[in-house]
Structure formats: structure tokens, C-alpha cells
Amino acid sequence: MASSRKSRNPSNPSDIASAFERALGDILARVRALGRDPSRIAIAYSGGLDSSLLLHLACRYGKQNDIEIIACHVHHGLSLHADAWLAHCEAQALRLGAAFDWRRVALNLEGGHGVEEAARLERYRALAQMCERSGASLVLTGHHQDDQAETVLLQLMRGAGLPGLSGMGVFQERHALLGPKVALGRPLLGISRAALETAARAIALSHVDDESNADVRYRRNAVRHAVAPVLERHFPGYAAALSRSAAHAQSAQALLRDLAELDLGHCGASDWNAPLDANSLARLPARRADNLLRHWLQHQGVSLPSTARMDEMRAQMLNAASDAHPEIDFGGKVLRRVRGDLIIAARRDAPPQDDMLLRWQGEDEIAVPQWGGSLQFLRDEGCGIPIELLHEHGLLLRPRRGGERLKPARSRPSRSLKLLYQEAGIPPWRRLWSPLVYLNESLVFVAQLGMDARHAEEGGIVLRWRENQDGRYA
Structure with a gap:
């Protein structure tokens, strides 16, 4: 039993390097399968033990496989030592032959997030910016087996379903905060924290210690320092067991995705x-x-x-x-x-509240981005506005203010816009983005509803409204 556990959690540098290279090889194969070039890899480098060992291994792999490594550091400014950590990380990256980039971030706590979550959000946004700057299509993080166990425990305490209990994957094609062009890899996820610490000592790895990691006011630290030791004492190897459970949950979640794809077509x-x-x-x-x-x-x-x-x-x-x-x-x-x-x-901002003047110079279409669409001018389409009036007077686009009426056809009486919207099945949010068009203080056209027959003549210009694709249902 002991030898089996040792093989799953290698502790000497060569075994960890081999496990890292196998995991990274699988990750790179999946990146290439997406049609992306993984010749540049970004490393989320805080300077702590885990990310320092990750950078050390990645730089060695990069030199052997002609891959550029970019060490990406995020300066949160939460510690008095943050500037010293930045200097340390830059020096270590240069010593290892990696490019170095960094971003200073300010935490936004107004959205109801705690410090932990706010820092995580800003960290990933900064990583996305650095990946875009360098052209990296893959970012690696130093998450390991104990991190996975902590994640599963925290999700369990929240009453999470399968997506939460699946924990973290070794490879993530798309991360909400990294954008669609950057994949996320965790090549150390199958290795325990103890094994990484042993390997770091063996190679005298230089790293920094973040004092906030000991602050049990943060939930993850509380799990790490107060809960995990008790679990390990009563359930030796619990982290590996929880990681296996996460893998089972990931398999079940994959089946649910397959089912969802079938139902999507239905x-x-x-x-x-x-x-x-x-x-x-x-x-x-x-x-x-x-x-x-x-x-x-x-x-x-x-x-x-x-x-x-x-x-x-x-x-x-x-x-x-x-x-x-x-x-x-x-x-x-x-x-x-x-x-x-x-x-x-x-969710878009409110539409314009002030009148907007348009001067027609014979165009087929005038874009009105403030209203999320374009006003089209069609010839030979029936009854419309006389051309000479369009040239003489500008068109005013206005928001609805209440009480307006439109006469859709000569054979029908004028109706309130409210009733016409209801008959046409136009929902309230689209009514907000339907400008009213006036000519010489007369309502001549309403987007989504059409022309007013009282101001249309044979052979005139017919107005139509074309919504921008991104605002189709706004």
C-alpha cells in the first residue's frame, strides 16, 4: 500500500519532473487539437512554493521543446512585502531564462465579494491581459492535489452539485475570466503538497512565503489549517481520495454534457x-x-x-x-x-432620452449606434415620405414619451402605440429601443411598427429600421 501511494505522489525531483512532463504533454496535445499554437506558455507566478516549482519545471521543459515561457506576476498590493515579491519574481524568472510580465491590480469589494474572491477575479483578469499581450494560448497554474481536495470540501459545504463537486480539471479549454482564446492547464494537480515541498527542498528552490496563507479568517485557509489536519489524522490520504471522487464527478458531468447536447438538438x-x-x-x-x-x-x-x-x-x-x-x-x-x-x-444601458437630428443626403442607410440600429431609406417600395421634404427637413429620433398615435394604413384609424405594440407582440424591452421618427414635428415612422399613412405619398421614400445583430433582443 505504501509503495502504491508513493508512486501516485512522487517526491523526488526527477519523478515529479516526469509526472509534470506527462501531464503537460497531454495538455499541449489538447491545445493543439483546438487548432491553437502552444509555442508560448504563460505561468501564473506568485513567487510561492507551488508556482515557483511550476516555473522551474516549465522552463526546463520549454528549453527542451523550444517553447517560450512567460512568468506572469500579479501585484495585489495587499501585503507590505508585495514590492519585494515582485522584485524576487522578476529576478528568478530572468535567472531561469523566462520572460517576465506583471500587472498591478486593485481589488473591487463593492460587488459583494470577499477579499479572497475579489483577488481571484482580478488575478485572472490580469492573467488574461498578460496572455493577450504576449500571445500565449495557454496559462498554467500551480494547483495541486491538496488544492483539489480543499476545493471539493468547500463546494460540498456550499451544497454544490456535480459541477462544483467535480473540482478543478487538469485542462480547461475555456475559463470565463481568461476569454475564449486562452486555455488553462494544471499539470501539478495529481501531486500532493507534501511531495512538492519535499522536491523543493531537494533542489533548494527559492520562493516567498505569503503571510496571508496562515490567516484562518479566509475559508480556504481555515480548511487547510484547521480541517485538513483532522481529516488526515482520521482518514490518511483523504486528499487523494477526494481527488478521485472529483474525477468520478467529472466523468458523470461529462455524461450530463453529452445528454445536454442531444437535448439541445431536440x-x-x-x-x-x-x-x-x-x-x-x-x-x-x-x-x-x-x-x-x-x-x-x-x-x-x-x-x-x-x-x-x-x-x-x-x-x-x-x-x-x-x-x-x-x-x-x-x-x-x-x-x-x-x-x-x-x-x-x-444588458444594455438605457436608450437616448434626447432628440437626435439626422440629415438625409440620399444615403440608403444611416447607422444610429446610440439606438442600436440603422435607419434605412427605400425607394420604389410604395407610399413614403416625399423626397423634397426629406431634403428640406431633418429627421428627429425621439424616445417614446406617452400618448403617441400611429395610423398604419389609410383604411384604418390611428391607434395608440401601446395597443399597436401589444398587437404586434413586441415586448416591453424592445419598445424601449424602438425610436420614434419625426419630420417637421409630425410622427412619420416608428421602429418595429412602420410608417404613418397620413404622411406617406406614392413614390416617396419608405423608412425601415434594422436592428444591430448584438442588440436584436435588447
Whole structure:
């Protein structure tokens, strides 16, 4: 038993180097399978023991395989020693032959995040910036087996589902904070902290000690210093066991993803960015619908909702009346049901509140980015605005202020915009982004609704509104 455990957790430098190289080789193969060039690798380098050993191993591997290594350091400014750590990291990177880059960040605690989470968010954003600057398509972190066990324990205490209990993967094609072009690798994830410490001592590795790692006010530190020793005493090798459990959860999660991909097609979506057909989704059993929704939201860049919020979301989106327009706000993005489809739209600022003057000079189309679209001018399309009036007077784009009426056809009476919007099934959020167009103080056109017949003549210019693709459902 002891020899088996030793083989899974090598402690001498050569065995750890071999385990690292095998893991990194698999990671690089997966990066290449994505069609990306892994000839530049960024290392998340804090200067601590784990990232220092990672940089040491990566530099040796890079020299042997003609790969450029960039040591990326984030200066949080939380410690009095932060400047000294920066100087240490730069010196060590140069000594090892790695390029060095760094970013200073300021933590934003206004979003309700604690110091731990705020630091993590800023750290990954800074890494993304450094990867973009260097052109690196892969960033490696020094997460190890004990980190994995701590992650699983923390997720368990939060009541997480399979995605949380899966912990961290050795390879992550896409990380929400790194962007779509940078993959994340964790080549030390299968090695214990004790093994890394032993190897570091054997090669007299120079590293820094962050005093905040001993502060048990932070949850991860509390697990590391107060919970983990008790577990190790009563359940020797618990970290390896939890890591195996995480691997089992990852396998189960992969099967759920496969099922979600099958159900995605059943709901009329050609890919993960396409809308979902609400009626088809409602015909799925609740568990499968939730599974599909979670995977779909994740691909849309939305944070996964809790079970309670998922139940609320499914009820609102699938059980609402056909003429209802439910929406759920996820911060920067909004989930909506539009004409029987579930869509994700970016949350935009309010439309303009002041009049906007447009001068027509004969163009076929005038872009109006402030309103998220373009005003088109069509000839030979029927009754429209006389050309001479368009040249004589500018067009005013205005927001709706209440009480406006439109006459859609000569044979129909004028109607309030509210009733016309309702008849057309235009949801409230789209009405906000439908500018009203005036000519010489007369309402002549309403985006989404059309021309006013009272101000249209045969052979005139017909107005149409074209929404920008990114604002289609805003």
C-alpha cells in the first residue's frame, strides 16, 4: 500500500519532473487539437512554493521543446512585502531564462465579494491581459492535489452539485475570466503538497512565503489549517481520495454534457449560442430541462444559478402565457422568452432620452449606434415620405414619451402605440429601443411598427429600421 501511494505522489525531483512532463504533454496535445499554437506558455507566478516549482519545471521543459515561457506576476498590493515579491519574481524568472510580465491590480469589494474572491477575479483578469499581450494560448497554474481536495470540501459545504463537486480539471479549454482564446492547464494537480515541498527542498528552490496563507479568517485557509489536519489524522490520504471522487464527478458531468447536447438538438438549437425552443424544452422531464439549461447558460457566459433559482426560472419561462414576456436578470446578461424562444441578451444601458437630428443626403442607410440600429431609406417600395421634404427637413429620433398615435394604413384609424405594440407582440424591452421618427414635428415612422399613412405619398421614400445583430433582443 505504501509503495502504491508513493508512486501516485512522487517526491523526488526527477519523478515529479516526469509526472509534470506527462501531464503537460497531454495538455499541449489538447491545445493543439483546438487548432491553437502552444509555442508560448504563460505561468501564473506568485513567487510561492507551488508556482515557483511550476516555473522551474516549465522552463526546463520549454528549453527542451523550444517553447517560450512567460512568468506572469500579479501585484495585489495587499501585503507590505508585495514590492519585494515582485522584485524576487522578476529576478528568478530572468535567472531561469523566462520572460517576465506583471500587472498591478486593485481589488473591487463593492460587488459583494470577499477579499479572497475579489483577488481571484482580478488575478485572472490580469492573467488574461498578460496572455493577450504576449500571445500565449495557454496559462498554467500551480494547483495541486491538496488544492483539489480543499476545493471539493468547500463546494460540498456550499451544497454544490456535480459541477462544483467535480473540482478543478487538469485542462480547461475555456475559463470565463481568461476569454475564449486562452486555455488553462494544471499539470501539478495529481501531486500532493507534501511531495512538492519535499522536491523543493531537494533542489533548494527559492520562493516567498505569503503571510496571508496562515490567516484562518479566509475559508480556504481555515480548511487547510484547521480541517485538513483532522481529516488526515482520521482518514490518511483523504486528499487523494477526494481527488478521485472529483474525477468520478467529472466523468458523470461529462455524461450530463453529452445528454445536454442531444437535448439541445431536440430543442431546435443548432449550437450552444442559438435560442432554445420553449415548447420543446417544456416537454423534457424537469431534470433534463434543468441539465440542458445549466449547460446552455454556462456556454452563454452566465453564472450557474442555484437550484431554487433554476426552479423559478423554469417556471417563469416555460409556464408563462403565450403573450407574456418574462425575463430574468443575471447581472450583465438577461434571459428572455421571445416568440416562443429562450434567448440570452446583453444588458444594455438605457436608450437616448434626447432628440437626435439626422440629415438625409440620399444615403440608403444611416447607422444610429446610440439606438442600436440603422435607419434605412427605400425607394420604389410604395407610399413614403416625399423626397423634397426629406431634403428640406431633418429627421428627429425621439424616445417614446406617452400618448403617441400611429395610423398604419389609410383604411384604418390611428391607434395608440401601446395597443399597436401589444398587437404586434413586441415586448416591453424592445419598445424601449424602438425610436420614434419625426419630420417637421409630425410622427412619420416608428421602429418595429412602420410608417404613418397620413404622411406617406406614392413614390416617396419608405423608412425601415434594422436592428444591430448584438442588440436584436435588447
